[in-house]
Amino acid sequence: MASEENRRITDVGTLKALAHPLRADLYRLLSVEGVATASRLADHVDEAVSLVSYHLRKLAEHGLIEEAEPQSGDGRERWWQRASDGVSIRDADFRGEPEKAAAHLAATRLFHEQRAARYRRYLDERPTWSPDWNTASVDSESWMRLTPEELAALQNELDALLHKYDEQGRSAEANGDTEGREHVALYMYGFPFRV
Numbered sequence: 001m002a003s004e005e006n007r008r009i010t011d012v013g014t015l016k017a018l019a020h021p022l023r024a025d026l027y028r029l030l031s032v033e034g035v036a037t038a039s040r041l042a043d044h045v046d047e048a049v050s051l052v053s054y055h056l057r058k059l060a061e062h063g064l065i066e067e068a069e070p071q072s073g074d075g076r077e078r079w080w081q082r083a084s085d086g087v088s089i090r091d092a093d094f095r096g097e098p099e100k101a102a103a104h105l106a107a108t109r110l111f112h113e114q115r116a117a118r119y120r121r122y123l124d125e126r127p128t129w130s131p132d133w134n135t136a137s138v139d140s141e142s143w144m145r146l147t148p149e150e151l152a153a154l155q156n157e158l159d160a161l162l163h164k165y166d167e168q169g170r171s172a173e174a175n176g177d178t179e180g181r182e183h184v185a186l187y188m189y190g191f192p193f194r195v
Contacts, residue, residue, distance in 0.1 A: 007063070007084040010093040012103045017062040018087065019107035022047065023055045024114060027064060027082065032183050035068040035081045056080055115187045133182070151190050158188065 009015050018024060022045065029041055038053040045052065059065045060080070068081035094104035126134055146154070173181060 005084055006086045006088045008093070009087055009089045012094075012100050014062040014064065015089065015094070015103050015107050017058055018064060019103070019110050020055065020058075021110060021114070022051075023059055024110065026052065026055055027059060027087075028114075030065060030080060030082050031086070035071055035079050037077045037079055039077075041080075053078075115185075118185060119187070138186070151192075155190060162186065 009018065018027060025045055026041055029044055030036060033040070038056055039049045041056070042049045042052040056065060060067070063083055064087065065080050066083040068079040070077065071079055089104070089107065091104065094100040122129075122137070129137075169181065
C-alpha cells in the first residue's frame with residue numbers, strides 16, 4: 001500500500017535513479033495512472049516492454065515505486081504503483097559535497113526540461129482542446145519582493161491549496177464524476193533574481 005506522505009529524497013543514489021529521463025517519465029505516468037503494468041506504460045512512452053520493465057525495477061530498488069495489487073486475473077502481469085504520494089527533493093539535502101550538488105543540479109535541469117517539453121506539447125496541441133480548456137489554462141508570471149521566509153510560507157500555502165483541489169478531484173472521480181475531467185499539470189517556480 002502506497003504511503004500518503006511525500007518521500008523526501010536525501011541520497012544521491014535515489015536522486016540519480018529518478019533523474020533518468022525515462023524513469024522520470026515512468027514515475028510521472030504512475031502518478032497519473034495510479035497503477036499500471038510495464039506493457040501499458042511502454043505504450044505511453046513508445047519503448048520496448050523489456051526496457052520499461054528494467055527501469056521500473058530500478059525505481060523499485062530505490063523504493064520509489066512498488067508492486068501493486070493485481071488489477072486483472074492474468075497472473076503474468078506485474079502491476080506497479082508509486083510507493084508514496086510523491087517525492088520532494090530539497091536543495092539543503094544536497095549541499096556541501098560537489099558530487100551531491102552536481103547530481104541535484106543535473107536532476108533539477110532534467111525535470112525542468114521535461115516540464116518545458118510538456119508545456120510546449122500543450123501549446124502545439126492547443127487547437128485540439130476546447131475553448132473552455134484553453135481559457136482555463138494558466139500561463140502567468142508574478143514579480144514580488146519577498147524574504148526567504150515569505151517565499152517558503154507562500155510555497156506552503158500553495159501546496160495546501162493544490163492538495164485541496166487534488167483531493168477534491170480524486171474524490172469526485174471516485175464517486176463517478178468524470179465528466180469534463182482531464183489530467184492537469186501545474187508547474188510553479190519561485191526563485192530570487194537580481195536586475
